[in-house]
Amino acid sequence: MVFPELALTTFFPRYWMTEDEAVDRFFERSMPGPETKPLFSLAAELKIGFYLGYAELTPEGRRFNTAIMTDENAKIVGRYRKIHLPGHSHHIEGTPFQHLEKKFFDVGNEGFNVWETQGVRMGMCLCNDRRWSETYRVMALQSAEIVVLGYNTPSMNIHWPEPIHLRMFSHLISLQGNAYGNGLWVAAAGKCGSEDGFHMIGGSAIVSPTGEIVAQAQTEEDELVFANIDLSIGEAFREHVFNFAKHRRPEHYKLIVERTGAGPPLGKAPD
Ligand code: CDV
Numbered sequence: 001m002v003f004p005e006l007a008l009t010t011f012f013p014r015y016w017m018t019e020d021e022a023v024d025r026f027f028e029r030s031m032p033g034p035e036t037k038p039l040f041s042l043a044a045e046l047k048i049g050f051y052l053g054y055a056e057l058t059p060e061g062r063r064f065n066t067a068i069m070t071d072e073n074a075k076i077v078g079r080y081r082k083i084h085l086p087g088h089s090h091h092i093e094g095t096p097f098q099h100l101e102k103k104f105f106d107v108g109n110e111g112f113n114v115w116e117t118q119g120v121r122m123g124m125c126l127c128n129d130r131r132w133s134e135t136y137r138v139m140a141l142q143s144a145e146i147v148v149l150g151y152n153t154p155s156m157n158i159h160w161p162e163p164i165h166l167r168m169f170s171h172l173i174s175l176q177g178n179a180y181g182n183g184l185w186v187a188a189a190g191k192c193g194s195e196d197g198f199h200m201i202g203g204s205a206i207v208s209p210t211g212e213i214v215a216q217a218q219t220e221e222d223e224l225v226f227a228n229i230d231l232s233i234g235e236a237f238r239e240h241v242f243n244f245a246k247h248r249r250p251e252h253y254k255l256i257v258e259r260t261g262a263g264p265p266l267g268k269a270p271d
Helices: 019-026 037-046 127-131 133-140 164-182 232-239
Strands: 051-057 063-070 076-081 114-117 120-126 146-151 185-190 192-195 198-201 205-207 213-216
Touching: 019 051, 019 063, 051 146, 063 120, 063 146, 076 114, 076 120, 120 127, 120 133, 127 146, 127 164, 133 146, 133 164, 146 164, 164 185, 164 198, 164 205, 164 213
Parallel strands: 120 146, 146 185
Antiparallel strands: 051 063, 063 076, 114 120, 185 205, 192 198, 205 213
């Protein structure tokens, strides 16, 4: 069961406030905590493992945009702290809302990992991470079979006038392209409709290693989007077209770790 990013609160990075105020109102000091214990108890009773996104305050006072994964006994088996934090840390004038993830959260410090739980190799990421191919490739190199993720994507882009249909298009194409290119399943759950009067795209979806969407939210109300999936579909892709051991050429991928931003072209006329 996959819940969205920051599932326990409103998407508070849209509001300008101090970090202390955000901590007081929106961050969890423990997981499970008093309010989340019933969720863990019910999940254990029903034998359902889950992924849950929330704002994490560590004992050292660090703030992360975090997700955890549990097994069928509601034991936390994995934690992911969001790495690709979008947005800004200053106040932007003249927009209906802010996107202050860079103000409220530290960059995740635990990498992109994969856990073997309930007989499946599962990786996690959060929202904007789903748009970055590095996210999935690092998990695919740990033989991930499924990547689960939660997101909050507002329908309006505050940075440039992006047509609303492209918000859904770029969300789905990110899931589909990266599921296919890594031979894994992707299950993505997002908030939808109006949250505090701000519209979120919705579009929760389950995508197969073929790149096909096998289940997708149909409305902007609360929905349970589910599919019975065949993990062996991924095996075929990982053994053939995307057999990494056979076909990858990391000696030609050095720029990926040497450069962060785009730099000058390296092409030269051949001798
Ligand atoms: N919460 C997010 O990470 N949102 C980003 C964008 C839209 C700011 C996203 O990729 O949906």
